[in-house]
Amino acid sequence: MVWVGNVEIKGDVTLSPMAGISDSPYRRITRRYGSAFSYTEFVSTEQILLGNQKSIDMFRFQEIERPISFQIFGSDLNTVVEAAKRIEPLRPDIIDLNMGCSVSKVSHHGSGAGLLRNLPLAGKMIEGMRKSLSVPVTAKIRLGWDEENLNYRESVHILQESGVSAISVHGRTKSMAYTGKADWESIGDIKSFAKVPIFGNGDVSSFYEAKEKIRKYGVDLVLIGRKAIGNPWIFSEQDKSSVSFSEIRKVVIEHLLAMLDFYPSEDDYGLVLFRKHFAKYMEGTGFPKDLKSQMLQTSSLNTFLQLFSNYEETQTNTKLETVELNDSLNCETYLVDV
Ligand SMILES: Cc1cc2nc3c(=O)[nH]c(=O)nc-3n(C[C@H](O)[C@H](O)[C@H](O)COP(=O)(O)O)c2cc1C
Numbered sequence: 001m002v003w004v005g006n007v008e009i010k011g012d013v014t015l016s017p018m019a020g021i022s023d024s025p026y027r028r029i030t031r032r033y034g035s036a037f038s039y040t041e042f043v044s045t046e047q048i049l050l051g052n053q054k055s056i057d058m059f060r061f062q063e064i065e066r067p068i069s070f071q072i073f074g075s076d077l078n079t080v081v082e083a084a085k086r087i088e089p090l091r092p093d094i095i096d097l098n099m100g101c102s103v104s105k106v107s108h109h110g111s112g113a114g115l116l117r118n119l120p121l122a123g124k125m126i127e128g129m130r131k132s133l134s135v136p137v138t139a140k141i142r143l144g145w146d147e148e149n150l151n152y153r154e155s156v157h158i159l160q161e162s163g164v165s166a167i168s169v170h171g172r173t174k175s176m177a178y179t180g181k182a183d184w185e186s187i188g189d190i191k192s193f194a195k196v197p198i199f200g201n202g203d204v205s206s207f208y209e210a211k212e213k214i215r216k217y218g219v220d221l222v223l224i225g226r227k228a229i230g231n232p233w234i235f236s237e238q239d240k241s242s243v244s245f246s247e248i249r250k251v252v253i254e255h256l257l258a259m260l261d262f263y264p265s266e267d268d269y270g271l272v273l274f275r276k277h278f279a280k281y282m283e284g285t286g287f288p289k290d291l292k293s294q295m296l297q298t299s300s301l302n303t304f305l306q307l308f309s310n311y312e313e314t315q316t317n318t319k320l321e322t323v324e325l326n327d328s329l330n331c332e333t334y335l336v337d338v
Contacts, residue, residue, distance in 0.1 A: 001171055002166075002197050002219065002220040002221055003087070003164045003197070004067075004094055004136050004137025004165045004197060005135070005165040005179050006136065006139060007067050007093045007094055007101065007109065007135075007136060008066055008067075009036050009134050009221065010036060010209075010223065011035075011221075012036060012220065012221045013034070013035065013036060013207060013210045013211075013221065013222050013234075013235055014026065014035050014036045014037055014199070014202055014221060014222070014223050014224070014235075015030040015038070015039065015223070015224065015225075015228050015235070015308060016099075016168075016223035016224055016225035016228070017039035017040065017041060017042060017069075017071050017096075017140070017223075017279065018040065018041065018178060018226075019041040019042060019086075019299060020041065020226055020273070021041070021229055021276075021277070022038075022039060022040065022041050022063065023040075023041060023259075023262065024061050024069040024258075024262055024293060025258035025259045025261075025262050026062055026232075026277070027039075027040075027065045027068075027276070028060065028062060028064055028065055028258065029232045029251060029255055029258075030079075030228065030232045030235055031297070032064070032065055032232075032236065033102065033232040033233060033234075033235045033236045034236045034237075035068040035091075035228075035232075036221060037066075037068065037069065037195065038066070038067070038068040038069065039068075039069045039096065039223075040058060040061075040069065040070050040071050041058055041060060041071065042071045042072065042073045042098045042101060042112075043055050043056075043058050043059065043070070043072055043073070044072075044074065045072050045074030045076075045080045045082075045083035045084070046074060046076075046079055046083075047083055048083040048086055048087060049079055049083050049086065049169045052062055056087070056090075059087055059090050059092070059202075066093060067093040067094065068092055068093050069092060069094035069096045069138065070087055070090070070092040070094070070096065070113065070142065071095075071096040071097075071103060071140070072084060072095065072096070072097060072098065073085070073097070073106060073110055073111045073112050073336045074099040074125075075109055075110030075111040075114060075115070075121075076129060077121060077124050077125055080097070080125045080128070080129070080269070081125065081128035081129055082131065083133055083331040084129045084133055084299060085132050085133065085315070088134070088135060088331070090133060091244045093107075093135060093136075094128060094135055094136050094137070094138055094165070095133060095135055095136075095137050095251055095300075096113050096137075096138045096139060096168075097115075097122070097125055097129070097138070097139045097140070098111070098128060098139075098140055099111050099112065099113060099115040099139050099140060099141045099142070099155070100140045100141055100142045100168075100170050100174075101113055101117060102111060102142070102174045102176075102177045102178075105310060107174055110187075113142050113174035116141065116142060116144055116145050116149075116151065116155060116174060116271070117145055117149075119151065119154055119158045120158070120205075122139070122155070122158065122159065123158040123159065123161065124151055124155075124162070124281055125132075125162075126139060126159055126163060126164050127162040127163055127269065130164075132164035136163060136165035136166075137163065137164060138158050138165055138167065138168070139164050139168070140167070140168035140169075140170070140201075141155050141156075141159075141167060141168070141169055141170070141329055142169075142170050142171075142172055142173055142174055143169070143170075143171060143172060143173050143175050143183060144174070144176065145173060145174045146173050146175035146176075148174070149173075150173065150186070150331055152169070152186060152189075152192075153193075154189055154196055156190055156193070160194070160195055160196055164208075165195060165196060165197075166196050166197040166198070166199060166220075167190075167194065167196060167197075167198055168198075168199040168200075168201055168223055169184040169187050169190055169199065169200055170182065170201045170202050170295070171184055171186060171187045171200070171201065171202040171203075171216035172202060172330065177227040178197065181202075181203060182201070182204075183203070183204020184200065184213060184216075184217055184318050186203075187200040187202070187217055188216070188217035188218065188219075188220060191218045191219050192218070193219075197220040197221070198219050198220055199219060199220060199221040199222065199223055200213055200214075200219035200221075200222050200223070201222065201223035201224075201225065202223045203243070204222055204223075204227065205227045206225060206227070206234060206239070207234055207235065207236070207237045207238075208237070210222035210224060213291030213294055215318070224318050228279040228308070229276070229277065229280040230279070230280025230282070230283060231281075233249065233279065233313055240284060241284060241287035245263040247279055249308075249312065250286060251281070252278065252281050252308075254279060255274065255281075256270070256278075256305065257273050259273055259274045259302070264274050264284060267299065268299060268300065268301045271299065271301050271304060272299060275296050278295065278296065279292065279296060286329060287309070287311070289297055291307060293309055294307055295308065297306050
């Protein structure tokens, strides 16, 4: 359990914010499987102020997702503070400033990890939001811009002085993007002097490993990103390899339907957005490659579901044969597995 300002977070492993992944449908599923709180995808403060409905829609959520942190990015002080004020009535529990996005389009314009090169501005943004909002303000950083500029100590001090309530740390520099290995020793170093809760992040591939990081480096919570795509079970101590195909199938259908509902359109746009999730759900399940690529190429919901259910039938038949041939399997095994 950890407190972010006056917000209580029960649990210590959470889905990391990911553009195109951590939307409301997936946040609901991961929360149900044990992710400790919800972090939205990052949203542009410029677009919020322009009233871009698509951007503002990214903050839609359901109560089950609480506590929920709205993540924003921007490079202009006034824009960031005004946008945060604009979204506060949508009732987030926390507002988080992205200081870690490494994509050039974002960081080379001074937003995201670009703020690591202008810490006084980042500090003013946090202070400005804190003074204008009644919800706690947090930030998500990287260790620095590059190896020669590892300024995480300064970042943490400035953010703390500016009134931040917690800091998430991805243990890489901006120039590493996603290469190399996350440096957990530096995350541990931050935890050793920080006065606010520290959420560690980078390369965690299981619930067990998250708990190990907490034990070893003392962080208050661990964020899991890539390894949680197509794998909400990671938040429930369950290894995906032990999850039956029938349960994976149930979650796939639930997730797809939730996306179709969340992104209503005439051309099954929710299905197109679901593809990347589907590819990850199928990883490690032995799902036939050619069938997967057929399913990933179709834009027709009917075709997608038909192909999936055909595969389910072949699975069912296989299982039935196994049941008939193998005396040690009983009806219960059959019911659980299929
Ligand atoms: C597809 C994708 C989208 C991401 N989008 C965001 C984002 O919107 N905001 C953010 O703070 N980090 C974002 N990240 C970074 C992750 O939150 C996380 O810091 C990073 O992936 C390292 O954690 P991992 O090794 O567990 O994946 C994104 C990462 C990926 C792979």
